[in-house]
Amino acid sequence: MDGIALLTIFVLAVFVGFEVVSKVSTTLHTPLMSGANAIHGVILVGSIIVTGQTDSTVGLLLGLLSVVLATVNMVGGFVVTDRMLQMFRGRGQRPVAGPRPTPGSGPGPAPGEEGTR
Amino acid sequence: MSLLSPTWTAIGYLVAAVCFVLALKGLSSPGSARRGNQIGAAGAVLAVLVTFFSGDLRHVPLIVAAIVVGTALGVPAARRVAMTQMPQLVALFNGVGGAAAALVAALELSGAHGLPGGTSTGSASVAAAAGAFTVLVGAVSFSGSCVTFAKLQELMTTRPVTFPGGPYLFGGSLAAAVALAVAVVVDAHGTSVSPVLLLALAVVALLAGVLFVLPVGGADVPIVISLLNAFTGLTVAASGYVLDNVLLLVAGTLVGASGTILTRLMAAAMGRSLTSTLFGAFRAGTAVAAGPGEDRPVRSGSPEDVAILLGYARKVIIVPGYGLAVAQAQHTIRELADLLEARGIEVLYGIHPVAGRMPGHMNVLLAEANVPYEALKEMDEVNPSFSTTDVALVVGANDVVNPAAKTTPGAPIYGMPILEVEQAQQVVFLKRSMRPGFAGIENDLLYDPRTMLLFGDAKESLTKVVNSVKSL
Numbered sequence: 314m315d316g317i318a319l320l321t322i323f324v325l326a327v328f329v330g331f332e333v334v335s336k337v338s339t340t341l342h343t344p345l346m347s348g349a350n351a352i353h354g355v356i357l358v359g360s361i362i363v364t365g366q367t368d369s370t371v372g373l374l375l376g377l378l379s380v381v382l383a384t385v386n387m388v389g390g391f392v393v394t395d396r397m398l399q400m401f402r403g404r405g406q407r408p409v410a411g412p413r414p415t416p417g418s419g420p421g422p423a424p425g426e427e428g429t430r
Numbered sequence: 431m432s433l434l435s436p437t438w439t440a441i442g443y444l445v446a447a448v449c450f451v452l453a454l455k456g457l458s459s460p461g462s463a464r465r466g467n468q469i470g471a472a473g474a475v476l477a478v479l480v481t482f483f484s485g486d487l488r489h490v491p492l493i494v495a496a497i498v499v500g501t502a503l504g505v506p507a508a509r510r511v512a513m514t515q516m517p518q519l520v521a522l523f524n525g526v527g528g529a530a531a532a533l534v535a536a537l538e539l540s541g542a543h544g545l546p547g548g549t550s551t552g553s554a555s556v557a558a559a560a561g562a563f564t565v566l567v568g569a570v571s572f573s574g575s576c577v578t579f580a581k582l583q584e585l586m587t588t589r590p591v592t593f594p595g596g597p598y599l600f601g602g603s604l605a606a607a608v609a610l611a612v613a614v615v616v617d618a619h620g621t622s623v624s625p626v627l628l629l630a631l632a633v634v635a636l637l638a639g640v641l642f643v644l645p646v647g648g649a650d651v652p653i654v655i656s657l658l659n660a661f662t663g664l665t666v667a668a669s670g671y672v673l674d675n676v677l678l679l680v681a682g683t684l685v686g687a688s689g690t691i692l693t694r695l696m697a698a699a700m701g702r703s704l705t706s707t708l709f710g711a712f713r714a715g716t717a718v719a720a721g722p723g724e725d726r727p728v729r730s731g732s733p734e735d736v737a738i739l740l741g742y743a744r745k746v747i748i749v750p751g752y753g754l755a756v757a758q759a760q761h762t763i764r765e766l767a768d769l770l771e772a773r774g775i776e777v778l779y780g781i782h783p784v785a786g787r788m789p790g791h792m793n794v795l796l797a798e799a800n801v802p803y804e805a806l807k808e809m810d811e812v813n814p815s816f817s818t819t820d821v822a823l824v825v826g827a828n829d830v831v832n833p834a835a836k837t838t839p840g841a842p843i844y845g846m847p848i849l850e851v852e853q854a855q856q857v858v859f860l861k862r863s864m865r866p867g868f869a870g871i872e873n874d875l876l877y878d879p880r881t882m883l884l885f886g887d888a889k890e891s892l893t894k895v896v897n898s899v900k901s902l
Contacts, residue, residue, distance in 0.1 A: 316553050319671055319679060326667075326680045329451055330687025337458040337692070339699050339808070342656075342789035346692055347520045348457045348467050350659050352450050353527050353666045353685040355474050357497075358481045359534040359678050363541070364496075365487030372537055373489060377496040379533035384500025385507075386527035391471040392508035393519060394457075398464040400513075400797040 347394040354387025434484040442480035443677035449473025450681050454688055477677055513795055514755040517787045518582035521655045524662055525575025531665040532568030532632060535561040538672050539614065539623040558618030560671040562611035565628060566635045568665040571658045573639030578651050578658070581643075582787060588651075591644040597709075600641035607634045642708075649829055649843065650707045652788040653696050657704075660689025699783040700846050728864070731882040733891060736858055737898030739882065740766075743820035745776045747812060749849055750796065752786050753826015753862065757888035760799030763825060766896050767805070773899075779805050780812040780822075780849045782830035813850050822854035826861070826888045832873045841871055857881045860891045 337345055360383045364376030434442065449469050456466015478497075487493070504523075511519045539561040580586045610631040617623045646654050663685025670678030697704050731739075740746055748763060767777045779801065785792035796806060807815075816822060824831055831851045834841045851857050852875055859876060861883060875881055884891050 316556055319674075319676075322676060322679055323667065323671075323683055326683035327687045330454070330684040331691055333451060333454045333684075334458050334688040334691050337695065338460070339695075339783040339789045340793045341458065341460060341463060342692060342696055342699070343517070343520075343791050343794065344463055344467070345454075345457045346656050346659055346689070346788070347516075348453060348463075348470060349663070349685045349689055349692070350520055350524050350527070351467075352453060352470055352474070352681055353531075353659075353663045354523075355446075355450075355477055355681045356527060356531045356534060356666045356669060356678065357474075358477050359666075359669050359673050359675060360530055361478065361481050361487065361493055362485060362673060362675070363534050363537045364489060364493055365485060367489075367537060367541065372541065373492070375533055376489075376537055377492055379530040379537070380493055380496035381500040381503070382526040382533070383530035384497045385504040386523045386530065387474055387504075388501045389504030389508040390520075390523050390527075391467060391474070392505055393511065393516060393523070394467045395464065395471075396508065397513075397516065397794050398467055400794050 344394055344397045347390060347397060351387060351390025351394055354383055354390050357383035357387050359383075434480065436484070439480055439484035440676070442476060442484075443675075446473040446477040446480070446677055447680040449476070450684055454684060477681075512758075513798055514752070514758075514786075515583070516794075517652060517655065517791065518579045521575045521578045521582065521658070524655065524659050525572045525579070528568040528571030528575065528658070528662040528665060530568075531662065531669050532565045532572065535564035535568065535665075535669050535672055536625075536628045536632065538669075539565075539618065540625045540628055541622060554618060555615055557672050558615045558623070559611075560668040561618075561623075562614040562631065564665045564668040564672065565614075565631050566607050566611050567661050567668075569632045569635035570639035570642060571661045571665065573636040574643040574654070574658050574661075577640055577643040578655050581646075581651050588647070590647040596641065596645060600638065603634055603638040603641055607631060607638050610634060646708065649700075649784070650702065652784070653693060653700070653702070653704070653707050655788070656689060656693040656696055657708075660686050660693055663687075663689050696784075696789050699789050702846065726877045728877055729879065729882050731858075731884055733884060733894035734898045735882065736884050736895050737902060739821050739856055739858060740770060740775075740823065740895070741773060741899050741902040743770075743775055745778075745815075745819045746770055746821045746823060747778045747780050747816065747819050747851075747854065749780045749782070749822060749824045749827050749831060749851060750785060750792055751782075751825060751827020751830060753828075753860075754888050755786055755792070755795045755826070757826065757890075759825065759889035759892050760795055760801070762889055762892040762896065764799050764801050766892055766899065767801075769896060769899050777805065778807050778812060778815065780809065780816075780851075781806050782809055782827070782849050783847075785827060785830055809847060809849055816850050816853035819854040821856045821858060822851035824851060824857065824859045825892070828861070828873055829871070831875065832871065833875055834871060834873065843871065851875070852878070855880070859883045860888050861885060862887060 360379040364380055367373050367376050450473050453466045453470030456462040581588050614623050614627055617627055643654055663682050667679050667682030667686055670682055697707060770777050781792050783789050829843055831849050833852050835843045835846045835848045838844060
């Protein structure tokens with residue numbers, strides 16, 4: 314893809330990024346930061362590509378290191394954000410999301426003691 | 431063995447990019463936040479699968495093994511971390527992401543197969559510049575995040591660390607890093623960049639990252655975490671340019687842009703400008719931090735005294751701070767509030783936007799203890815109520831109720847909006863010691879005659895107060 318096309322995508326993405334978070338309450342600053350943090354873990358895609366193309370041993374080792382680091386960023390980031398947001402359910406207005414299709418945590422209230430307040 | 435044609439790869443990446451936009455959108459509102467995060471995770475999984483099926487990759491078993499290792503490290507950390515320590519975990523995750531991006535760019539620059547658009551020297555130079563940027567900023571993000579982690583984990587002092595010549599050293603290291611980055615771009619006119627040059631760039635950038643975060647005071651660390659998060663987003667975007675990968679470009683840019691906005695919102699919530707957060711310590715030093723004499727008298731009370739104050743009040747506002755969270759006293763404070771309400775006392779919680787260690791952190795902690803959402807009042811909402819309040823109960827908070835933010839120009843927290851507990855008839859502080867708060871400044875309110883102090887671990891003190899209220 315040529316440089317101008319990439320530049321166009323970059324500029325448009327900047328505006329989308331500004332727009333989607335411009336009105337967020339302080340309550341959600343921490344989860345939002347954590348969620349955005351998990352999203353940049355998608356650098357894992359880059360780590361996989363670079364590692365998959367390398368032909369030197371040093372390159373392979375460094376590539377695999379970056380795969381591990383990127384995975385920690387991505388998977389850990391999404392899990393910790395989900396844990397944070399889990400705390401917000403069952404309060405005030407309407408509970409956050411009825412069915413919770415998280416494969417890991419299973420249906421129904423989490424195995425803690427807390428129901429819906 | 432690529433199963434997906436370039437078109438299907440592009441479509442898969444497009445779907446993933448849309449997922450990320452929807453994720454950020456969802457995370458911006460309480461009702462859809464959790465769903466948003468799940469959409470983001472789904473997008474990330476899709477992106478990784480598409481990558482595996484679309485290229486001629488070597489070493490696939492090793493890569494899969496590395497992903498398994500990364501998951502085995504990341505998931506238990508994310509599951510087990512105490513909610514109080516969550517900010518530093520996020521900082522750490524951000525740091526390793528920055529390191530991963532720097533490694534990706536360094537490998538691509540030093541690789542033998544040349545840069546995208548390698549035929550025309552112009553676009554190769556742009557790609558080399560993007561790669562050098564990724565290595566530089568990724569390394570800054572990594573070392574900076576490590577320092578924020580150390581500060582929040584209290585492995586090192588939370589005070590601003592300044593030393594003579596610090597600003598010059600920082601400026602010098604940054605200039606050296608930029609010069610090395612330029613050298614990388616020049617060197618890239620061959621097909622690949624010398625690894626020694628890349629290593630030098632990374633080392634100097636790591637140093638610059640440390641020097642960048644050291645002078646930031648404890649209370650401002652969350653803003654820096656958010657800023658470094660935006661930095662990492664930009665490095666991921668730049669690495670997308672280097673690899674000619676649109677998904678990385680879009681995802682990184684989204685995070686970079688939204689992270690910048692979020693950083694500014696956080697700084698605004700704390701009444702700080704970004705420049706004073708980052709460079710305040712360079713100018714002001716810690717001259718004001720050394721408070722007036724420590725041997726002024728304070729009025730300390732017993733749990734019974736506090737129980738009597740609370741039990742015969744009509745209106746109580748609880749101001750929870752980080753100390754409450756550290757002592758895991760969220761459940762005990764709720765028990766106390768329930769007891770007081772049973773006596774017909776009106777109980778509210780005044781939540782400062784930055785109570786805890788990050789904006790919104792305290793809401794997470796109290797939600798964990800099932801405190802009813804309606805009782806949590808934000809600062810602007812609760813401040814007018816203090817003048818009609820009998821007792822303001824400050825548990826493990828200090829800086830967010832320090833009147834110095836209004837009265838002492840030059841104090842590190844001057845200008846930060848505070849909870850005006852000094853307006854209440856009586857103020858009760860539950861504190862571990864007379865040690866100043868996270869920002870490291872003295873609180874005159876502690877010496878006020880209307881203030882009563884109850885020293886000790888927040889949870890133990892509260893349990894004693896609860897028992898005393900029961901026997902009133």
